Amino acid sequence: MQISDNFDSGNIRVIDATSPDNIQLEIKHDNQSEFFQWFHFKLQADISADNEAVEHVIHLNNAGKAAYVEGWEDYQAVASYDRDHWFRVPTSYDGEKLTITLTPEYDSVYFAYFSPYSYERHQDLLHSAQLQLDCRLQVLGQTLDGRDMSLLKIGEEGEGKRVIWLTARQHPGETMAEWFIEGFIDRLLDEDDGVARALLNKAVFYIVPNMNPDGSVRGHLRTNAVGANLNREWLTPTMERSPEVFLVREKMLETGVDMFLDIHGDEALPVNFVAGCEGVVAYDERHKALEDKFKEILVAITPEFQDERGYDKDEPGKANPTVGTNWVGNQFKCLAYTVEMPFKDNDLLPDYSVGWSDTRSSLLGRDFLTGIYHMVDELR
Numbered sequence: 352m353q354i355s356d357n358f359d360s361g362n363i364r365v366i367d368a369t370s371p372d373n374i375q376l377e378i379k380h381d382n383q384s385e386f387f388q389w390f391h392f393k394l395q396a397d398i399s400a401d402n403e404a405v406e407h408v409i410h411l412n413n414a415g416k417a418a419y420v421e422g423w424e425d426y427q428a429v430a431s432y433d434r435d436h437w438f439r440v441p442t443s444y445d446g447e448k449l450t451i452t453l454t455p456e457y458d459s460v461y462f463a464y465f466s467p468y469s470y471e472r473h474q475d476l477l478h479s480a481q482l483q484l485d486c487r488l489q490v491l492g493q494t495l496d497g498r499d500m501s502l503l504k505i506g507e508e509g510e511g512k513r514v515i516w517l518t519a520r521q522h523p524g525e526t527m528a529e530w531f532i533e534g535f536i537d538r539l540l541d542e543d544d545g546v547a548r549a550l551l552n553k554a555v556f557y558i559v560p561n562m563n564p565d566g567s568v569r570g571h572l573r574t575n576a577v578g579a580n581l582n583r584e585w586l587t588p589t590m591e592r593s594p595e596v597f598l599v600r601e602k603m604l605e606t607g608v609d610m611f612l613d614i615h616g617d618e619a620l621p622v623n624f625v626a627g628c629e630g631v632v633a634y635d636e637r638h639k640a641l642e643d644k645f646k647e648i649l650v651a652i653t654p655e656f657q658d659e660r661g662y663d664k665d666e667p668g669k670a671n672p673t674v675g676t677n678w679v680g681n682q683f684k685c686l687a688y689t690v691e692m693p694f695k696d697n698d699l700l701p702d703y704s705v706g707w708s709d710t711r712s713s714l715l716g717r718d719f720l721t722g723i724y725h726m727v728d729e730l731r
């Protein structure tokens with residue numbers, strides 16, 4: 352038996368992997384940070400002498416000290432034999448350890464917190480997009496590990512055209528965010544899609560599919576190469592600590608923003624929801640009307656979205672100004688939403704085989720395009 356995390360977004364430390372019925376592992380912290388929860392590793396399975404399948408019991412010993420322990424309640428880990436289809440595997444949590452049990456059907460199996468979105472796939476997404484007539488691939492600058500901060504501009508600016516920004520994966524372990532973006536971009540670039548064509552007549556899109564490529568490759572949950580939580584850096588970002596936010600913010604100040612969606616995953620809540628910027632100084636009746644309408648439309652479009660459960664609302668003036676959605680919503684006085692998808696499942700429409708998944712995230716991204724189509728005229 353062998354366990355490895357020596358690959359893109361790998362994260363595990365082996366404590367003891369001598370006996371398949373008691374494999375002891377730990378999740379590594381984000382670099383220079385206390386946060387941890389994302390795991391991703393490969394198991395070369397033990398096969399018995401008579402070639403019988405062997406049950407493997409894997410304990411993540413430090414799960415009880417992870418960033419969001421509520422995330423382990425009713426959570427099932429994902430596994431894959433072909434690194435394409437990820438299925439849920441029996442998982443339990445005793446308040447201390449997370450225990451995954453699987454009798455592998457093949458020699459090698461990957462496990463992860465959620466379906467990974469690799470750096471190579473990220474590059475494929477950017478470079479296939481740039482082939483489309485309406486799309487430009489821009490590099491805003493470099494991260495601390497020397498990766499590109501890549502931006503897709505889709506559509507053309509023009510008189511009266513709305514400027515719509517999407518960012519994803521400020522928190523790199525929230526891979527569903529980039530799956531969402533992939534679906535969104537696929538649809539927006541589809542010349543046969545009337546909604547996309549109508550939208551591009553009225554708006555130009557700036558999309559950052561991965562706000563935190565360093566954290567993604569390093570296998571982090573929440574921070575960049577030096578332990579900065581990018582979604583707490585929007586008020587005073589610096590090139591030394593948070594170039595990712597600094598560069599995107601500069602570009603936003605140049606283009607202006609009429610609507611902002613910042614795509615995330617939530618460890619605990621088993622539903623899709625949005626969180627607005629109701630606590631910022633600039634928040635007013637128009638803000639609220641736009642928020643309410645957008646939520647209403649999303650509820651009407653898809654049963655994967657709901658507005659009953661979500662985060663507690665901020666009191667007026669009490670919003671944390673370092674959060675991306677709050678900074679953008681206040682600065683540009685525009686509709687600004689944090690979009691949250693579950694790591695677990697949408698319990699209103701559960702799928703016991705895959706849970707909330709890469710495919711469902713992409714489909715939700717496509718549906719959000721319809722939501723924006725219904726809002727676009729009112730965004731300014």
Ligand SMILES: [Zn+2]
Binds near residue numbers: 522615616
């Ligand atoms: Zn997040």
